[in-house]
Amino acid sequence: MSMYGQVFVKNNQYKLKGVFHHLTPNTPIRNADDGWKLMGVTNPRDMTYIHSYGGEAIFFESLSQGKLLATRCDNPDCETSGTIYIPFRIHCPDCLAKNTVIDLTDIAKKTARVHTFMTCARSGAFNLLDKPIRFINIEFDGVATILMSYLSIGDPTIGMKVVPIFKTCGPTFTILDLSWVPKGTGQGQLPEGFSF
Template identity: 80%
Template structure:
């Protein structure tokens, strides 16, 4: 029995363990209306990709702990000094200096509101969210950027107050560990695995 591909870093080198690809035989595609004439073959492939977060790893790790991190430019001579960025930006887009990591959790809980939204009835391949997906763009007081995420409960509305929820049980270590619910939502209403 094979094991899914796993990766860790030791001595500053990637160490791989398990299977990273599984070949599956091609099977014929036949036309049932024409005597099962051959039309083609399936070409299934299953691969495990390695995706490195680099300097953003702290952001994704923090979601699993119920924290929303952002960054701020603290470069003295930068025109944008003091600008706060979420989504997380490692470097200031204006002066290119390394930003300071800050905790934005309390600001999000107190000031997050829907800037715009869209509801998608269908999704693309490999989507992990149930449809309809209620995508929301969120603005925060004192933050220079807008974050795109999704609303787990309720119907989105412009300027609606929302609060962050975090997948702290069984986290995926992806952006899907962060979602939003309308202000006033009770803990017993949250999706499984999520908490305030």
């Protein structure tokens, strides 16, 4: 039995394997200033959620294959037809028609630049990125939106040209599989598991 909960889908139903929660006893909370009287209890809980990416699954799968996908409204009757979205939008926010999936990798490699950034010395619990985290928000030519991601190498500046890198070796299948480095960075400098 695996110590981690694992899931696959068969006949459009979830099939579960392994342990999905770990039992930890609760303990009393007592008042050290008042004769150790009872004030409450701890409630430990360790759960694994089962989350569907739905129509965005193709985006996260593609990151592990070194591709950055976006979507575009191609509805000729939509007043914002032709608008390109990344983050990936399954449906056009205006006409609600299903968007066309497009490969944005080349445009990203040629035109991505930092719109704004920040360096984060702390994170919330359960965060997996190394500190400090260098958040960057990225503009692309011809794209209506500004993608949030993180820079793996160097110090960000507004307007800095960056290129995407992908965790193709040992992917997590999350947004963390996409990162960025300054244009001109060599393959040998990339973090473990990442490639252009």
